[in-house]
Each structure stands twice: as C-alpha cells, then as structure tokens.
Amino acid sequence: xxxxxxxxxxxxxxxxxxxxxxxxxxxxxxxxxxxxxxxxxxxxxxxxxxxxxxxxxxxxxxxxxxxxxxxxxxxxxxxxxxxxxxxxxxxxxxxxxxxxxxxxxxxxxxxxxxxxxxxxxxxxxxxxxxxxxxxxxxxxxxxxxxxxxxxxxxxxxxxxxxxxxxxxxxxxxxxxxxxxxxxxxxxxxxxxxxxxxxxxxxxxxxxxxxxxxxxxxxxxxxxxxxxxxxxxxxxxxxxxxxxxxxxxxxxxxxxxxxxxxxxxxxxxxxxxxxxxxxxxxxxxxxxxxxxxxxxxxxxxxxxxxxxxxxxxxxxxxxxxxxxxxxxxxxxxxxxxxxxxxxxxxxxxxxxxxxxxxxxxxxxxxxxxxxxxxxxxxxxxxxxxxxxxxxxxxxxxxxxxxxxxxxxxxxx
Numbered sequence: 001x002x003x004x005x006x007x008x009x010x011x012x013x014x015x016x017x018x019x020x021x022x023x024x025x026x027x028x029x030x031x032x033x034x035x036x037x038x039x040x041x042x043x044x045x046x047x048x049x050x051x052x053x054x055x056x057x058x059x060x061x062x063x064x065x066x067x068x069x070x071x072x073x074x075x076x077x078x079x080x081x082x083x084x085x086x087x088x089x090x091x092x093x094x095x096x097x098x099x100x101x102x103x104x105x106x107x108x109x110x111x112x113x114x115x116x117x118x119x120x121x122x123x124x125x126x127x128x129x130x131x132x133x134x135x136x137x138x139x140x141x142x143x144x145x146x147x148x149x150x151x152x153x154x155x156x157x158x159x160x161x162x163x164x165x166x167x168x169x170x171x172x173x174x175x176x177x178x179x180x181x182x183x184x185x186x187x188x189x190x191x192x193x194x195x196x197x198x199x200x201x202x203x204x205x206x207x208x209x210x211x212x213x214x215x216x217x218x219x220x221x222x223x224x225x226x227x228x229x230x231x232x233x234x235x236x237x238x239x240x241x242x243x244x245x246x247x248x249x250x251x252x253x254x255x256x257x258x259x260x261x262x263x264x265x266x267x268x269x270x271x272x273x274x275x276x277x278x279x280x281x282x283x284x285x286x287x288x289x290x291x292x293x294x295x296x297x298x299x300x301x302x303x304x305x306x307x308x309x310x311x312x313x314x315x316x317x318x319x320x321x322x323x324x325x326x327x328x329x330x331x332x333x334x335x336x337x338x339x340x341x342x343x344x345x346x347x348x349x350x351x352x353x354x355x356x357x358x359x360x361x362x363x364x365x366x367x368x369x370x371x372x373x374x375x376x377x378x379x380x381x382x383x384x385x386x387x388x389x390x391x392x393x394x395x396x397x398x399x400x401x402x403x404x405x406x407x408x409x410x411x
Contacts, residue, residue, distance in 0.1 A: 009337035026299025031350025033292035039358035043368035061268040064229040079262035081229035096242025101128035124218020140172035140187030148214035156187040160208040300390035307394030322403035335395035343387020
C-alpha cells in the first residue's frame with residue numbers, strides 16, 4: 001500500500017471528523033483495555049516473583065503458630081515446639097534438602113545508640129539465613145560461623161534501621177544496645193524496597209527495619225521463656241531437581257510425628273504460593289481479555305459501519321474512478337487504506353490511554369506496572385488486524401459496484 005493512498009485516506013477521513021472520531025473510540029477503548037491489562041498483569045507477575053523470592057522458590061518453610069499461653073501449656077505436654085532438632089531431622093530425611101536455616105525473634109525492650117532510640121524487630125538467625133532469604137549486603141559483611149562459635153556480640157542492620165540509628169554516618173564498626181546487650185555492627189543490608197508486608201496471606205520479612213544476631217549469640221545472650229518454641233521458623237532449601245510439593249509432604253509428616261500430632265506449626269511452600277497467585281492472575285486476565293475483546297469487536301463493527309456509509313455516499317466517485325480505468329483492486333486498496341488509518345490511529349491512541357489507565361490503577365490500588373515490548377506489539381497488531389478485517393467487506397462491496405449504475409446514482 002503506497003504512501004499516496006494513505007495520504008488520500010487521511011484527507012478523506014478528515015472530511016468526516018465527527019464520524020471518524022466516534023469510530024475511533026471503540027478501537028481506542030479496546031486497545032487501551034488490552035494495554036492496561038497487559039501492563040498490570042506483567043507488573044503483578046514480576047512483583048509476585050520478587051516477593052516470593054524473599055521466601056525462596058526452592059525453599060520449604062515451617063513456622064511456629066502463635067498460640068494463647070493457656071493452650072500452649074497444654075500443647076507442651078505433647079510437643080516441645082519447633083526446634084533446631086526438627087531442622088536437623090528434616091535435613092537428613094527430606095529428599096533434595098541441601099541446607100537448613102533458623103530464625104528466632106528476640107523481644108525488643110529497647111534498641112538504642114546513645115540518645116537515639118529506634119523501633120525495630122530483632123532476630124537470632126543462622127548464617128544460612130542470608131542465602132535462604134536472598135538478602136544482600138550493602139556495607140560490611142554478613143554473620144559468620146566464627147561469630148556464632150565464639151558467641152560474638154555482633155549484629156547486621158537493615159538499611160532503614162541503620163539510617164535511623166546512625167544517620168548519614170557509617171554504621172559498620174559502630175555499637176548499638178539491644179536490651180541489656182551491646183552489639184557491634186558488622187554489616188548493613190541492601191535496600192530491597194519492600195512495599196508489601198505479605199504475599200498470598202504469608203507475612204514477608206521487612207528486613208529494612210530489622211536487626212540480626214548470630215543464632216548461637218541470640219540463644220546465649222538473650223532471655224527466652226521455657227515454654228516458647230526454640231525457633232520461630234525453619235527454612236529448608238532444596239536442590240533444583242526436587243519437587244517442593246513432594247518435599248513439603250515429607251516434611252509435614254516428619255513434623256507431625258516429632259510433635260505428637262500437635263497442631264502447632266504452619267507449612268509454607270513458596271512455589272505453591274506463586275502458582276496460586278498465577279492462577280488468580282489467569283482468571284483476572286481472562287475476564288479483562290473478554291472485556292477488551294468486546295471493546296475491539298465494537299470498534300471493528302464501527303469501522304465496518306463508517307466504511308459502508310462511505311461507500312453509499314461515494315457511489316458516483318467510485319463509478320467515475322472505475323470508468324476512468326481504475327481496477328477493482330484499486331478500489332479495494334483505497335477503502336482498506338482508510339480502514340488501516342482508523343485502526344492504526346486507534347491503536348496508537350489506545351496505547352496512550354492504556355498507559356495512563358495502567359499507572360492510574362497502580363497509583364490507586366498500589367499495584368505494580370511493567371511493560372513487555374512483545375505483548376505491547378501483539379496488542380497493537382491485533383487492533384490493526386481487527387480494523388483491516390472489518391474493512392474488507394465494505395471495500396469488496398465498493399469494488400463490486402457496477403460503474404454505470406454507480407454513475408447514475410444520486411450518491
């Protein structure tokens with residue numbers, strides 16, 4: 001299709017601005033809905049991957065339940081609660097288990113540096129915790145095996161906590177007081193910019209406001225009640241060849257046996273959470289795709305309607321062109337060029353509308369937006385294809401007109 005035909009089509013459509021504009025609306029809304037859906041869907045997928053990566057896609061987690069003190073005393077007659085021994089047993093029994101990490105929350109009465117007091121959470125963790133949860137170090141280092149073996153009074157701070165306590169001064173090498181214990185800061189975590197506290201109902205670690213001490217140091221230097229769990233959470237890391245679902249069933253059976261059937265733990269399979277999220281996302285995509293398809297269908301019908309009206313109004317023009325030697329193919333190309341101009345214009349405006357809608361939804365609902373060039377191209381191509389498909393019938397109708405009858409018509 002040559003440039004002259006496109007220019008002629010633009011000029012012809014500009015003569016009927018209102019009709020052309022109303023026809024464009026259907027295509028604009030259809031493409032806008034598709035683009036917004038794709039952007040929000042892609043953003044949701046990437047956000048889900050980012051959030052679940054904090055739990056570890058290859059991990060299986062066991063967490064102790066929060067139980068009322070009176071019922072907890074009753075449960076302790078059957079179960080001693082979640083312990084490091086459970087983790088060691090799981091490491092030797094669960095197929096594909098590579099390593100295990102522990103986490104135990106320390107009750108914070110006061111966390112301060114000089115006169116600066118911070119509100120934060122503190123945890124005793126094993127050195128494997130960093131690998132299992134994907135935390136990265138921005139300054140200094142992570143906790144080491146030597147720190148735990150010597151019960152060293154050292155800690156690693158989350159980025160926001162480090163800024164609260166030290167401001168713009170370097171935190172590494174400084175000292176903070178947690179409850180009654182002075183700790184030396186050996187590392188500061190990188191900011192992961194977490195914006196959600198949970199994923200699919202599972203709480204995530206907001207590491208930017210946390211303090212970490214070695215597992216052995218926490219047990220030796222801080223006080224815990226006798227009836228509480230030795231550890232709050234156990235993370236079992238699997239090799240890449242093991243199925244998390246199978247490992248989870250084995251781990252669930254093991255914990256039930258070791259705890260005498262007491263219902264005092266929760267099992268979390270991050271991969272299962274991600275699949276659950278994807279299933280919800282697929283339902284959302286199907287619903288939005290249906291709405292977008294209806295909008296595109298209405299837009300396509302609008303294009304067919306305006307093209308049929310143009311054919312009726314321009315019968316004498318068509319007859320004159322045919323009488324002067326224009327072929328049927330030339331007439332078809334002329335009307336297809338007009339359909340193409342409408343479709344491309346609708347697609348481009350729809351992309352702009354979709355982008356505005358996507359970012360508006362993200363701002364109002366707190367969702368993420370991401371763009372995939374391939375899917376964006378597919379949306380525009382689909383719109384153009386629909387426009388051309390609905391323009392074929394009117395173009396063929398125009399080409400099929402008898403030149404003599406068309407010249408005699410009043411249109």
